[in-house]
Amino acid sequence: MRRVFTFLLCALLGMGFTLIPQWHQVQASISQSSPLSTPQLIQQGRELYQAEQYTQAVDVWRAALKAETNILSQAMLLNYLSLAYQELGQWQQANETINSSLNLIQQSKQTTPQAKLILAQALNTQGSWQLAQGKAEQALNTWQQATAIYTTAGNVQGKIGSLINQAQAQQALGLYLQARKTLAGVEQGLQQQPNQQLQITGLRSLGNIFRLVGALDDSRRVLQQSLEMISKGSVSKSELSPTLLSLGNTADAQGDKKAALTYYEQAAANTTVTLTQIQAQINQLNILIATGQGKEAENLGKQIQPKLTNLSPSRQTIYASINLAKSLMKLTSEGVDESAKLLATAIKQAQNLSDRQAESYALGYLAGLYEQTQQWSNAQELTQQALQLAQAINAPEIAYQWQWQLGRILKAQGAIKPATSAYEVAFTTLKSLRSDLVAINSDIQFSFRETVEPVYREYVELLLNPGENSEPSQQQLKQARQVIESLQLAELDNFFRSACLQGQIVPIEQIQQSEAAIIYPIILPDRLEVIVSLPQQTLRHYATKISQREIEEVLDQLRQNLEKPFTTPEGKVLSAKVYDWLIRPLETQLSQTQVQTLVFVLDGSLRNVPMAALFDGKQYLIEKYSVALTPGLELLGPRPLRQSQLKTLVAGLTEARHGFNSLPNVGDELKAIESEVPSQVLLNQTFTSAALQQQIDSLPFSIVHLATHGQFSSNVDETFVLAWDKPVKVNELKDLLYNRNQNRPEPIELLVLSACETADGDKRAALGLAGVAIQAGARSTLASLWSLDDESGARLIGQFYKELATKQVTKAEALRQAQLFLLKDPDYRHPIHWASYVLLGNWL
Template sequence: MVPHLENPEITYQLLWQLGRIRAAKGDREGAIGQYNQAVNIIASLRGDLVAVNPDVQFSFRSSVEPIYRELVSLLLKEKSPSQEKLKQARETIDALQLAELDNFFRDACADAEAKPIDEIDPQAAVIYPIILSDRLEVVLSIPGQSLRHYSTPKSQAELETIFNRARSSLRRTAFEQERLPLAQEIYDWLIRPAEADLTANGIKTLVFVLDGSLGNLPMAALHDGREYLIQKYSISLTPGLQLLDPRPINQVQLKVITGALSEARQGFPALPGVANEVADIAARIPTQKLLNQEFVTDNLQKQIEKQSFSILHLATHGQFSSNAADTFILTWDGRVNVKEFDRLLRGGQQTSRNAGRRRASIELLVLSACETAAGDSRAALGLAGIAIRSGARITLATLWQVNDESTAVFMSEFYRQLSQGQITKAEALRQAQLSLLQNPKYQNPYFWAPFVLVGNWE
């Protein structure tokens, strides 16, 4: 017997406890049934989170997230789970990603209909790494093929330690002897078991739905012992397959609005290379430039309202954090918080409250000098949040404070590739990263690895 659903925030927790009791007794199927009911109730709360007890919202990490992870653990406990269980595990992780974003914003911001990967890109595989208490599970989705999974028995604490060490090894002063063994170990967990399937199915793009602190780690820098992952595949990230209807960027006219700060501002250091970065973009694509004193919030909003554009390029400081209040973009006159992003970018047009997206699309949002908050294992939530709130089909951002000079080189090549109109955005990113990797000055992953795409990679 469970309480009436007038008290859903109590009901789902009771169902969770009943599921744990069944699991402890060895009744896995019964436990899965209880967990499913709990997850369904949580999903029913998404549309009205603001009305839920604030204590429930703010205890997400302890009272909501474990339910999803424990359900996935039960679904994948068998050596060879059924396709039904693999699909449910994948859907559960997608649902967790949405729940995390809802909790980040304190509202239901990311309703969208997941699309089958086959409909998005027949040459893209989706990789779901899932961090559980006693192992790392990976679910692999390849168009036209059955789902498969593979796992590595490691405690969550061990996994987090290695992920954090790998991130630290990507600093500019690190030696290969520190960096490559870690990059190879994670490659062995995430990619090695899938190599034959990826090759046999002609996969060209790897799309990652990254879990936890893995989101702070660039997949491009994983290494197979001979070469980096970016040398073999285009790479993109997504919070799940909740994407807008795909439309390749070469089907729209490229026009850019740039907002940039090259001078020191509000305690943040100067970015002298930004002026060259913006000039290089303007030399390739029609561009409306807002630089330094011109790059104030009102000016940016006015340009957005009066111009038709496909790309918004912000070359300025910013931070991604697991706390929405600490996720922002710097302008000359202040900071634009992630929650204010949709208001700024909608340009006077109607918005869809349910989807948290502008009806009119920005094809590409570029954030070329942002970084994930130091010491924040969930900082990538802020990146996903900005990508969602902007309404952009895809967001190109940086995981750490990048080198000014190399970024100008990178952006010049990225836009050169885009302007040719013959390749996907993920492949344009890959070619720009390879241009740095092949330059003796910038071979260290510190220079080329932090650039990541989030969203529709086509």
Template sequence: MNGHWNGRINQGLSNIQHLLCNQGWLKSVRFALLGLLIAISLHAGIAVAIGRTLDRQAANQGQPIEITSQPLQPSTIAPVQLVQQAEEHYQAGQISEAITLWQQAATHYEQDGDRLNQALVLSFLAAAYADLGQRAQANRAIADSLVFIQTSNLETPNAHLLRAQVLTVQGKLQLAQGQAVAALNTWQQAEVAYRQTNDSSGILGSQINQARALQAEGLYRRAITLLTQVEQSLQNQPDSRLKMTGLRNLGKMLRLVGNLAQSRTVLEQSLAIAQKLDDKTPASDISGILFSLGNTVRAQGDTNTALDFYQKAIATAPSLTAKTQIELAQLSLLVDSNQTAAAQRLLTQIQSQLAQLPPSRLALYAQIDLARNLVKLGRGASVRGSQTLSGGDGSGLPSERLKTSAQELAIAIQQIRASGDARAESYGLGTLGSLYEITQQWNEAKTLTQQALSLAQSIDAPDIAYQWQWQLGRIFCQGQQPCSLAGSLPNATIAYGSAVKTLQSLRGDLVAVNPDVQFSFRESVEPVYRQFVDLLLQSAGNAPSQENLIQARETIEALQLAELDNFFREACTNAHPVKIDQIDPQAAVIYPIILPSQLAVILALPNQPLRYFKTPLPQAEVERILTQMRQSLRPTAFVEDWLPSAQRVYDLLLRPIAAELAPSQIKTLVFVPDGLLRSLPMAALHDGQQYLVEKYSIVLTPGLQLLQAQPLERQRLHGLLAGLTQARGGFAALPNVAVEINQVKAEISAQVLLDQSFTDRSLEKMIDSTPSPIVHLATHGQFSSNADNTFILTWDGRINVKQLDQLLRFREGNLTPIELLVLSACQTATGDKRAALGMAGVAVRSGARSTLASLWSVSDRSTASLMIQFYRELGKPGVTKAEALRRAQVSLLHQDDYTSPYYWAPFVLLGNWL
């Protein structure tokens, strides 16, 4: 399979290499499902938008590519018929044909002096231009449309409806172009226009759109409040198709903003109404709701249930095109969950169906989606081994299937180019390059990938450009990780560096440009950062340069931020570069990085060059060692169980640099932990003589650039203490919480919420009204890699991490910021290797400068003892938060009942340690 494919595929490649001419400067597009209410009726000479929902993929932002399609109908046809025919083409995914017909209709209306009908048609054109990434054309059309409406000066219900329709389209264009505030204002105006005609569907749709704009602007609390109002409005309505459709759209929006549990509940309500209405509900509605449910459940991680919803959606799909789209999502999930045999059976079925689809944009995208899944299957087969790409017993990918897919994709690319869809063309070219990559035809893969990248950059589409930059990096290395081709290393490094830089430019937009549930951070983003760090740390027998070490450190910190962004499904915080010397001249920062073939450690000492050392070990072996230490820290373990593991990890992380710490008078070790290291208690590492915590204060942080370097002002020690002593919500009682809170109150002045008084509302009210620099929550809680499953327990329920974020930040700008947040009885989710990500998420998003939390839930008696000692030490002059925790832990480990690290090691300080 290393030779060239012959016949049609080579001809297709030859043709594709000449596709990139005269594309102009285009802007990026984002994939998102939009509900566009488009139906045509005539009244008083005005074509009015009324309620029919059309799900489609929407693009945005682009300079015009002139549509050169020949008119499909004679120009003498009445404009209303042209509009209706255009709509039929649009629904079928034939965007260019629809544009041609709408252009003809707009010309007719202009000649007749019918500016309002012309305005409506221009709004349709704007949406269609946006689908093709033609931003300037779309903006011009919508601006002309608004001018025509404003100059008409009509105040009729139909005129208000028309204005609302045009404003709705304008808002979508603005949001797609990153203008969230402008989009919010436009959709508020649209809501006013809809209210003037009592159009409840339009009102609710405008509010859902506003919530999306608020979320994009980072105003999460306002977005949730508005969505809650929408849901209440819908629930108060009688069951109807309008209510069903509104709940369906709301469910999609809730998924996009990360509220998966609520999304599922709302979608299930929508489905129940659809089934209740029975024969009044089109099959397309039922299929669409089931598809959305599958996507939401998939995002929750429930693969089997998601596959079941997809199967039901397929069974009720109203057309072969709709069926194929759902099957592609099903195929993607089968591939992601390593159900290879089922995936290959479905792939064969889809491949045969594609030939039967009518020519359309959706059919072309389906061809690309199929090829991308084939690439993922191929890469999975490559990892699995020897049967790869050879046919044989079916465990690999038959070469004939790859040839066929490449041939069909090459033809589809040329059809896409004829339609003017530059984004799809870039996707197609890059995906074809991926097929050549997995068959190790490096020259062809490089040529196609470079063409795809050039096109993506010409339309300013960073969300796909980074994928081709990453792909180029892999191709330069010819698939070898780490890259062992010395001559290709500089080119690979440049390509990877460009990919990381592009990802950095996206940050908060990363989820927005990939709202599709099929997007996987761990597959599509994380490897880019890690592989780039691996390249930077490679050298021809010499240590990496300072420049490379600095860049590697910055890259691993950037990965930490990207993981938090993905955790919250939005940009979590603003980062500001800072040097350790500017924070604490007696602190060292340690960056342990888990790479495929080594454990790398970068050490930053104040006013000194970066140090670097590595231990050549496969990633699986490193993770085995870390897991072994974590599992040894249990209450029933003996010293012989945990000590060897604690010493082994010390040897990996600190032994090579231990001698350099003492001359620098280091007192605090700041770890920027990676992967499984986040859930490991660094305090329990042992050098053969003593635990690390007996010598150094220890703190964790996702990165120095997140720190707010300001010490706690001791004269202001005042706290808000809240806790549960009784069993609630399936969690056991914590009788010693009362002792903990009472004795902490004896150390600092505080207000207390205990048991029945500790509710969501009372906590919010107290935080809002009390300028306490310390918030201490002694209650059950859980940290998880899923934001929905990261929560603290109150008397009346759970507060998840996003609600906690809103609650704690509510007073920002009004009262004293939270200096220290203490979560004294929380734990990382069992079996979740990335659960400590939830702890970092709470620490960063709480708005607190420092967070003290536990990696696992410990005996509440020992916890109470440690917390009391912590506050006692914190009140002493010159004692930092990190040092207060160190002293409290050392005090506990010297008590006969608590010598095991299980009792004192899980408590970690995150953020500012001063």
């Protein structure tokens, strides 16, 4: 996460160094016969640091330190050295030098404005070291001290930088609401900033931070504001291209490829800085490849290469070479040769700069190229070298990639046991990185779907197929189950750009009662694996030989059939096929137990299909069992619902709002709830986001029920529920409920989201549903996969509350009885009326 401190480092090292000298020019001036003064050495060190010549910057600053006699200047130089050591991954030296800096400041006992400013800078540097070492709480405290000093001194630039840093630490600690408030304060401070240059660069930095934490709309808005100020103001036009580049990155993160391409083209056209132009063109190249514009991509790749060759070595140059090489590998066979040359040059440059991080990346990707061409010996040797470098500089975000790559190479050579061990190490490293995955170096192209998810799936594949025609052991089955659950949480972390599951967690098996079976389907490229946990029994395992593509096609067709208002023979055939995959091999064992509830930990496209509607040829699954879903083994505070204490906050819309149709049956739904449980109702104009916040904060509700339009999507910015005044996005909803949990001892037992639906055409839309369920902090969430504009939804919800309020049943059984209530009515027997409702989380 240390890579987001660009704005602050500019403040620390000075804003005036826009012209970076070539390294050979600096080297020549150092070797001149007349010795340089200490200020000149400090200046040259700054220039080298900004040119990302970190090792050379260390040499120059150490020389300046030897010559310096002023104690505060020594403290400042030690501070600079710590920054450079952090960039080089030399953590012990970084810690020693920053501690020495702070000790010297303390020894000086000076309280001048200069002494306070140097102290604030040193505290900022110490905070970056602490966060990089996983000490987020210490980092937050340190940055709060720095902010206080900057505020007292009236140093706006330093204050803004340290507040941005605080937001990083708050994010890492799971303090999402506080992080958003901190960033809002930063934005407000920048708006009032009279220095337009500082305002523009500060807004750009803020926009980049918003993108990092997943606030993509905020990122784009702030960057657009920075762009408008550049076009209207009198500042240097050199700010234009970096801002356009940032806007392109945000648009790309939003999936707006067309806008991203335009921004990148403009960024490349509006700069005289070759490196910035190359970075924009490489991003442009990736968009062209992703959108199938191969010819244009080839032409652009040929334009970039000569420019890159002429650049002086630096970390950014090396990263540009790596990214270009990765892109060229996707184009043609000739691109493989060009990629190899680029990566070989990058390795030499990194070695000359003593930049072990850049060297590890370059070696690892060259090894990946050898893997692609099946030159296994070279691939393995270079991967191990890259891994050793990453481990030497304590860079787990790099190391896991080479551990995974080593596992693939060993597997390809038939060394299954060593390959499994390599995957186990990669998995363990990824688990330790959970909250930091989104901060993986953005200079190296990163995609969760490409560089994280496959590690989990390929490891599971090895665990469930240990080779030599042998069946997996109980230990391997348990590990496979743990891996797939970790993937579920990692997917949610990536969805929200933050670690989702915080607070007290309890393994399901600790509360797994005799009537619950837990079913884990796992979609692999060539088959569907299923692991089953039955009460007081060893784990079971079975598989169906079928491709991932066919699985997804069947599930997609089944979902479409379930949403049709009439029964088709094809629909029941599809439903029976999925039943055969998941339940049929288990029927005998289930019939021999007292199991009454099936709890599914669903994978991939299976999340978009209601398990209740699976058909065995005679009955739907819901006619035999209660059904619940959970994102994994770990639940938040599981315990049975206390029916005697039910009290509900109900909010709904019946009228058309914000382009959404009216929901006339919501009125009946709300009346049905009021008739069964004590309720506080917010309807139409009274259902505003502010009113909802006030009610949630002030009254002890066990259930929050929102009967309104809403959408679950794989894009966090497109996941929302509709209030009268505006759509409430998932992060806002999360903050509303999370804030309530912080202020009141009574947890929300149940969050109900009726009339919501998963986004049409989004195969991963149920991620949004699972994300809401976990982030809301409610023990259970009842939601609909699709919305029905008729009275069946109101009838089902009314019956659900009746079961819940009048009978001693679990939430899962209350839902089952409500679904059966409709299923037994000839007018509502089709699954479209009752199957869409799913229960996530605690089913008790």
